[in-house]
Amino acid sequence: MRSLLHAVLLGLLGAGIVHIIVLLLVPEFSERDAWSRLAMASDLYKMTRLDAEAGGAPVVKSVDPLFYAAACRFDLAEGMVRVKAPGKVPFWSISVYDRGGHNIYSFNDHSAPAGVLDTVVLTPAQMIEVRKDLPEELQGAIFVEAPIEEGVFVIRSFVPDDSWKPIVSRFLEQSSCELQDFYAGSDAQ
Numbered sequence: 001m002r003s004l005l006h007a008v009l010l011g012l013l014g015a016g017i018v019h020i021i022v023l024l025l026v027p028e029f030s031e032r033d034a035w036s037r038l039a040m041a042s043d044l045y046k047m048t049r050l051d052a053e054a055g056g057a058p059v060v061k062s063v064d065p066l067f068y069a070a071a072c073r074f075d076l077a078e079g080m081v082r083v084k085a086p087g088k089v090p091f092w093s094i095s096v097y098d099r100g101g102h103n104i105y106s107f108n109d110h111s112a113p114a115g116v117l118d119t120v121v122l123t124p125a126q127m128i129e130v131r132k133d134l135p136e137e138l139q140g141a142i143f144v145e146a147p148i149e150e151g152v153f154v155i156r157s158f159v160p161d162d163s164w165k166p167i168v169s170r171f172l173e174q175s176s177c178e179l180q181d182f183y184a185g186s187d188a189q
Contacts, residue, residue, distance in 0.1 A: 035099050038073050038152060045081070047072050047175050050154070068168050069156045072177030077149050080122035080130070082141070085175035088115060089168050091158040096121055099150040113140050120180065121146055121153060153177060 042048040050069040074081040085092070093108040094117070109115040119142040122130065127145045130138070155175060157168045 034071075034097075034101055035073065035150075035152060038071055042073075044073050044075055045177050045179050047155075047172070047177050049172060064156075066160075067156045067158055068165075068172055069154060070172040070175060071152050071154045073150070073152050074121065074177065074179070075150050076121065076123050076126070076146065079179050079181040080120055080126050081153065081177060082120050082138075082180045083117070083153050083155070083175065083177050084119075085117040085155065085171055087167070087171050087174070089157045089171045090160050090164065092117060092171070093156045094119060095154045095156075096144055096146055097152045097154065098146075098148040099152070101152075104146045104148060104151065105144045107142065112142055116140075117155070117175070118142065119144055121151070123147065123149075 038048060047070045050071055051067070072081075072083065083094075089109075091109060094106065095103055096105040097103055109117070112118070118140060120130075120138060121144045124145055124147060127143065130143075155172060157171055159165055159168050
C-alpha cells in the first residue's frame with residue numbers, strides 16, 4: 001500500500017512539473033505564428049516570398065513544393081489594400097487571413113476577369129464609401145470585404161515544371177500590395 005501511495009504522489013508531482021513547463025513554454029510558441037514571422041521578414045504592405053526558392057529558409061514552413069508563394073501584411077485601419085500582379089501563370093490562388101491565421105476569403109484565377117490578379121481588400125465601411133463613387137481604376141478588380149483590421153494576403157502560384165520557375169518567380173516578385181485611399185479624395189471635393 002505504501003509503494004502505491006508513493007507511486008501516485010510521484011506521478012502527481014511529475015504531472016505538475018510537466019504542466020508548469022508547458023505553461024511556461026506557451027508564450028515561446030505563440031510568438032512564432034505566421035504574422036510574427038512575416039513581421040520579422042518585412043514591413044506592412046510589402047510582398048514577401050514565403051518559399052525557399054527566394055533564398056534561404058522559408059518564412060512559413062508548410063509551403064507546398066509545387067507552389068511558390070508570397071504574402072503581404074496589411075492594416076485596414078489605414079485604408080484599403082490593393083494587390084496586383086502582372087502577367088499570366090498556369091494557376092494562382094489568393095487567401096486573405098486575419099491576424100490570428102483564420103481564413104477570411106479565398107479565390108483563384110478562374111474567379112478573376114481574364115485571369116488577371118487585381119483585388120482590393122477593404123472593410124464593410126470602406127466598401128460603402130467606394131460604392132458611392134467607384135473609381136475608374138478599380139473597374140474589374142475583385143473586392144474582398146473583410147470584417148477585420150489587420151490581416152495577411154497570400155498569393156500562391158503553381159509551378160508545373162522547371163521551365164515555369166522563372167515565370168512564376170517574376171509573377172510573385174512583381175506583385176504589389178499597396179495601401180489605397182481612393183474614397184478620401186472624393187470626400188475632399
